[in-house]
Amino acid sequence: MKISEIKVFVTNPGRNFVTVKVCTDEGVYGLGDATLNGREMAVATYLEEHVAPCLIGRNPQDIEDIWQYLYQGVYWRRGPVTMAAIAAIDMALWDIKGKVANLPVYQLLGGKCRQGVTVYAHANGETIDDTLDKVAECIEQGFKAVRLQTAIPGLKETYGVLGDKKDYFELQGNRPLPPEQEWSTAKYFKLVPELFERARERFGDQVHFLHDVHSRLTPIESAKLGKMLEPYNLLFLEDASIAENQANYELIRQHTTTPLAIGETYNTIWDCKDMIQNQWIDFIRVAATHAGGITGVKKISDFAAVYNVRTAPHGAPDLSPICFAAHAHLNTATHNFGIQEFVGFGNEACQKIFKHDFKLDNGMIIVSDAPGLGVEFDEQQAEQYQYKRSYLPVSRLEDGTLWHW
Structure with missing residues (x-):
């Protein structure tokens, strides 16, 4: 062949x-x-x-x-x-x-370590009440873990909350250039502890909670946030700080026992080697599409297992169902798998192009037993949806200083 x-x-x-x-x-x-x-x-x-x-x-x-x-x-x-x-x-x-x-690929990777892949849903709201109502909907749908994000009062836009915009194309408006958003750590700190305090008051311990900072904080600010959130027992705090300097997470780890997760922008084991082997993080979030495929992620996962770090692959909507399938097979066969981010199977057009039989059942993805990855691609359908230039937003502090997005 x-x-x-x-x-x-x-x-x-x-x-x-x-x-x-x-x-x-x-x-x-x-x-x-x-x-x-x-x-x-x-x-x-x-x-x-x-x-x-x-x-x-x-x-x-x-x-x-x-x-x-x-x-x-x-x-x-x-x-x-x-x-x-x-x-x-x-x-x-x-x-x-x-x-x-x-x-199926999971059999080639060693077979099943579990019967299903536990996933977490997103609850994004314009207010705390709105977010908590969406958490309730997720629980009703069978999810056992939910990520909570809420718009920050005083800022026009907040990561994870698009307001009346359905996607980043609309956010860009008529100019296909990166939209710009404001950031204020002080305003953020006023909101987040209240969000999780009220979430625990309403839902108790029946569900795992997660939160994504999206790298907006300095290491000492991340340490402070982790400390503030300890009473609410998060499954993990995601991307608390940028870690191009991996030692940033040593500082954060010294100050909080809130579990830490990072890795969605990482491409190889070298991006996270120090954080894993020093056990400064608890979950590594590399995506198969960005970290060298199934082979690349397996190398990172096996290394992480030695240091009791679990996997929690990135699962944003800009990863296609093919990557979703790769994650499903990896997660099924990876002993130190932790949890998988899940944003749904895509819109109707997406499902016409990428066809599969993966199922969501009681907060878990059941992997396909079809040979290979279990996804088919309709080339004719794909041709109907032409490429459209798009950018993620740019973040600035309120005084105009460029910041992390």
Whole structure:
């Protein structure tokens, strides 16, 4: 069996997705997700111009060798564009291997460690009451864990809360440029402890709570927030601070016992090595699409297991159902899996393009037993939804200083 063709599709059924199809001379093909939000075309070009020509004629069964060829065999290693491209190829090769073996990918990874993948839902509200009502809806739907985000009074927009806007395209308005948002740590600190105090008063301990800071705080501010939230027993506090300097989390860890999670923008084990081996974090949140695919995430997961760090893969709506499937198989077969972020199966258009039989049951995803990843891609449907340039917002302090988003 040889790789005969590699196709790259950029489609936009509400969000931009970059999909890779690796075809073989025996008619078996595999699918991968290469989406990089706001830089989709950079990855598509990297795949078409630099990756695909190097892989034609190679044996798709040689997954590890191809992964190393694309990672170690180039002078410019790492980075989001490179690793998203590697990820898509890697997922597609696992998909092919599963189809050839007539087994779901989780069986190739060692089989089931659990019967279902526990997920957490999002409850985003304009007010605390609004957020808590949405928590109640999530509990009624069977979720055992919910992330709580609330708009901050005094700021026009808040991360996780789009107001009357349905997506980032609307947020950008008529100018397809990054929208800009204000940030105030002082106003944020007035809101968050009250949010979780009232959540525990209303729901008790029947559900796990999570919260995403989205890297808005300095390390000492994160330490302070973690300390304030200790009475409310969060499952984890996500992205409390930027950790390009990984030692930032040593400072945070010294001051709070609130569990810490980070990693959705990480591309390799080197981005989180120190935090894992020093046990400064409790959950590593790398996404298969951004961290080198199934092979890349498995390397990170196995390393994290040595230090009692669990996985909690990123699951934003800018990751396609193919990445969702890769996570479902990884989570099913990974012993130190913790929890999976879940934002639904996508809109109607998305479900027409990406077809699968994954099921949500009582707060858990039940993995597909179809051979490979268990996702099909409708090329004709995809062609109906053309790429539309989009950006995530830019954040500034109230005095105009550029800040972390």
